[in-house]
Amino acid sequence: MEKLWLIIKREYLSRVVKKSFILTTLLTPLALALFMVVAGFIMNYQGAEERNVAVIDPTGILGTDSLGLKNEKGLTFEKVTGNVESYKQNEKYDAILELPPMGELMDKKYQVNYYSSEGIMGSGVITRIQNDIEDNIYDYKANAFGFNPDSLSSLSTNVKLERKKLNEDDEEVSTTASVIATGIGGTMGFIMYFAVFLYGMMVMKSVTEEKTNRIVEIMVSSVKPFYLMMGKILGVGLVGLTQVAIWGILIPVMMALAMWIFGMNAQEIQESQNQMAGMEVDAKGIENQVTEIIGEIKSQNWLLIIPLFLVYFLGGYMMYSSLFAAVGSAMGDDVSENQSLTLPITLPVIIAFYIMFAVVQNPNSSLATWSSMVPFFSPIIMPARLAFGPPWWEIVLSVFILVASVIFFIWLSARIYRVGILMYGKKVTFKELGKWLFYKE
């Protein structure tokens, strides 16, 4: 047991003190925050200069009294009279927006030209101006047809589908809650997928390395191969937990910091995004929505979700990494051959990832239930379902099956591993691996 501890310590420390580990662990959150800031900055970038745009609208599409165009950051619209030619030489205006007279009212197409010597409008700005003009034309046409704009607007209705309890003791779930759960579930499933691949591959690579540089023969003359394998799996697993924990703290902190530094807050971003999408949402609505979302996130049963997430993280990681270790022990220097050996392990992970997308859409389907019972899938599927509050018996059964499978696959992998690490120069097939299972010690 003391030797196992020594091995875990070495496997852990040798990775954690590596420059590459420290850099990825610290730089990933930084890069994410930076990406957010840059993306936000670009989306809201309008240019530093203030520009004037002359708007020529003889038919009054944009309203007769006031201009029906909202000023953009850095762009001021001014209604003028006259033709385009008379403003082309005018120093006061950087661009001219010309709305030609409407032809047929039934026409569904309408072209607006704008003249400028350089592209002063980004695609986001153009979309917003187009939307504004469309809204104005809507009113203009309604007026021309003799419709009442108020009764027209009442034609479109906002529909919200809300689930209600069927039986008295059913759990209450709001629609926002299920949207939030989808978000949380998807994130967790994605982290699991990522972790299984990243750290499982790390175990495999390290096993193959030890085999090809022959240190393994010295190691197994001191410790049983089983301890060597377990020490590696547990050591790398702790590295994974360390990294995920650091990211779990650093990423939100960095995000918050990034927003604070650039003087943005979440609401402003949301507003600008809503504007961009052309949605007419009043500030109060957003505020309510945000409080509802935060409330939902807070109301999640984190005391259950986080420990269970850890159980599935460790279970899924241990099962897959032990299989990766077994395959790694059978590998030689032939890269293409190695790939064919890893495929049967990576395939279920990828399938599970795709099932997860279906499951977060429909977390109580029979697909969700059954894939939560299959140990190859459950470490990715179940964390994705946790936020939806699956029935407790499914969780218990799924954890039970997973734990039993972890024990079984570690046993299985150890039997392959002990033979594989000492076997050189043989082309390894799965049939061969099967034979190794039955080798006597």
Next chain:
Amino acid sequence: MNVLEIKNVHKQYANHKAVNGVSFSVPKGCIFGLLGPNGAGKTSLIRIITGITKADEGEVILDGGKLDARDPANIGYMPEERGLYKKMKVGDHLMYLARLKGMTKIEAANAIDHWLNKFDINSWRKKKVEELSKGMQQKVQFISTVIHKPRVLILDEPFSGLDPINSNLMKDEIFELKSNGTSIILSTHRMEQVEEICEYMVLINQGESVLDGSVTDVKESFKEHLFRIRYKGEMPETLPPSITVTSQKEGEITIQVQNDKDSNDYLESLIRSGLYIQSFEEILPSVNEIFIKVVGETKEKAAV
């Protein structure tokens, strides 16, 4: 007194019999040569002795059963293919391997100091293994094998890859360990080293031990009663009837006799016959010749 006894050990891999009833014993405190052609089953046997694998049948008895062969503290093993963690520092690496052999931190630290000073390589302590040359790595490897003072030391091709100076250094270390009471099993292809270093030997071929015993005894049993005589003057016309001349050249003849116990008699009769003898020596077969002979014979048998 034997430090290690191998009794009728068998080991089967899938459809290949790697070790097929090998028995021999290693006397305490000697240097023992484990010989055999490639693929004879040496590595399989060593892995059984070191406890890396188990024998299907048979026994490995360490020090009359007093020691557990599966306890790595008792055995030091340097495999033929050397390997170390390239990114680890020399000092840390030695500490790690020593602790895995069951030494405490303090014991290990003292032993590391001792060996690094002995080889005058204390300055390497903070260097990474990958920064060392191959010969240097070999020294580190050797230290890691002997650091826990094992009762039995198994060295697989310890001289391969070493320059003559380091080769001698290694030889001196082996002799010193032996004089301190360590029993050493040496697996090698280089027969002249067996002759030079080993007192006892076993020859494994096709999974079986084909001959074993002290190196002198083995050579004795293979000798063909040949003597080489260097002389001056004329060769006499007639030699005693029990002497056959097998080869002859200017100033030197090789004779074969029926019974070498009477070598004095032959010498006497040669001197009487008027030959001026400069040297008279028995020709013993080299281990190399014995090896080729025995391994070749079994190959022929297998061919028939």
